[in-house]
Amino acid sequence: DNSGMLSNPSAAVSKQVRSAGESVVSLWDSDEPVSRAELLKGVAGAHGLLCLLSDKIDTEVLDAAGPNLKVISTLSVGFDHMAMDEIKKRGVRVGYTPDVLTDATAELTVALLLATARRLPEGVVEVINGGWSTWKPLWLCGYGLSGSTVGVIGLGRIGMAIARRLKPFGVKKLLYSGRTDKSYAAEVEGEYVPLDTLVSESDFVVVSCALTPDTQGLCNKQFFCKMKNTAVFINTSRGAVVNQEDLYRALSSGQIACAGLDVTTPEPLPTDHPLLTLKNCVVLPHIGSATYSTRGIMAELSANNLLAGLQGTDMPSELKF
Ligand SMILES: O=CC(=O)O
Numbered sequence: 001d002n003s004g005m006l007s008n009p010s011a012a013v014s015k016q017v018r019s020a021g022e023s024v025v026s027l028w029d030s031d032e033p034v035s036r037a038e039l040l041k042g043v044a045g046a047h048g049l050l051c052l053l054s055d056k057i058d059t060e061v062l063d064a065a066g067p068n069l070k071v072i073s074t075l076s077v078g079f080d081h082m083a084m085d086e087i088k089k090r091g092v093r094v095g096y097t098p099d100v101l102t103d104a105t106a107e108l109t110v111a112l113l114l115a116t117a118r119r120l121p122e123g124v125v126e127v128i129n130g131g132w133s134t135w136k137p138l139w140l141c142g143y144g145l146s147g148s149t150v151g152v153i154g155l156g157r158i159g160m161a162i163a164r165r166l167k168p169f170g171v172k173k174l175l176y177s178g179r180t181d182k183s184y185a186a187e188v189e190g191e192y193v194p195l196d197t198l199v200s201e202s203d204f205v206v207v208s209c210a211l212t213p214d215t216q217g218l219c220n221k222q223f224f225c226k227m228k229n230t231a232v233f234i235n236t237s238r239g240a241v242v243n244q245e246d247l248y249r250a251l252s253s254g255q256i257a258c259a260g261l262d263v264t265t266p267e268p269l270p271t272d273h274p275l276l277t278l279k280n281c282v283v284l285p286h287i288g289s290a291t292y293s294t295r296g297i298m299a300e301l302s303a304n305n306l307l308a309g310l311q312g313t314d315m316p317s318e319l320k321f
Pocket residue numbers: 053075076077078079101237288289
């Protein structure tokens with residue numbers, strides 16, 4: 001009697017769900033997100049929903065689904081796109097994809113950090129547009145990790161994977177902040193400090209926390225004012241952790257050196273956004289987990305989460321909330 005609405009088109013997902021004997025599967029068979037109207041229509045009466053982080057799962061969607069809904073499986077580790085209180089109230093289980101995207105996201109964070117600090121996108125453009133006149137002592141100078149202090153805001157799975165990768169670059173001090181002190185931080189000689197200390201002492205501030213009411217707008221004017229003028233700001237978590245107007249001012253006034261963002265508000269960032277006029281701001285289109293293999297594994301995991309939810313068995317990765 002189980003049916004599932006898949007707003008994501010992975011062939012792997014579809015195959016798995018069908019071969020598990022799920023009789024009615026409504027598949028949005030495109031790499032483009034499902035439209036809101038199609039989602040609301042397709043989810044009606046469904047027992048399960050597989051969604052993306054770009055699908056807002058709010059009261060409207062839950063109401064449209066109705067009382068059959070037993071499980072929501074999201075193809076993401078983040079779950080800020082879902083109205084968790086409402087989901088809980090209705091007794092719906094939630095699956096997500098932690099761990100499997102940790103390495104890819106940490107790698108992307110390191111790539112973005114280096115690209116931003118060493119001004120790679122600017123350099124590439126100069127080569128193409130003829131701005132490369134000759135070798136010059138101070139041209140396109142940036143900032144290096146060797147001997148630096150790195151601050152990680154949110155030393156969770158991904159934050160820790162970032163720290164592990166950055167340490168071998170010769171990082172002198174690894175600071176972190178968040179809700180709690182982490183015993184596993186010893187592996188990277190991480191020092192738990194108040195956020196203010198991290199912000200004012202770090203040469204690289206890396207944001208790797210979840211978006212919650214506590215972290216929304218955390219990186220604002222006061223935050224950037226405490227950073228060093230030579231400091232690099234990196235965010236690969238969620239755009240809403242940052243107040244983008246305040247970041248723009250910090251970057252354009254020289255309050256901070258540069259910023260690298262893999263996440264913005266909104267997504268996509270409009271092409272006429274002020275941040276995109278700044279040479280010292282590198283913006284990527286939310287590609288933290290975007291390796292072929294990681295996305296394949298995420299698709300499989302989310303399909304298995306969905307199936308377990310439909311069958312009432314243990315999920316490989318259930319979100320406990
Ligand atoms: O941002 C990506 C995710 O939450 O998986």
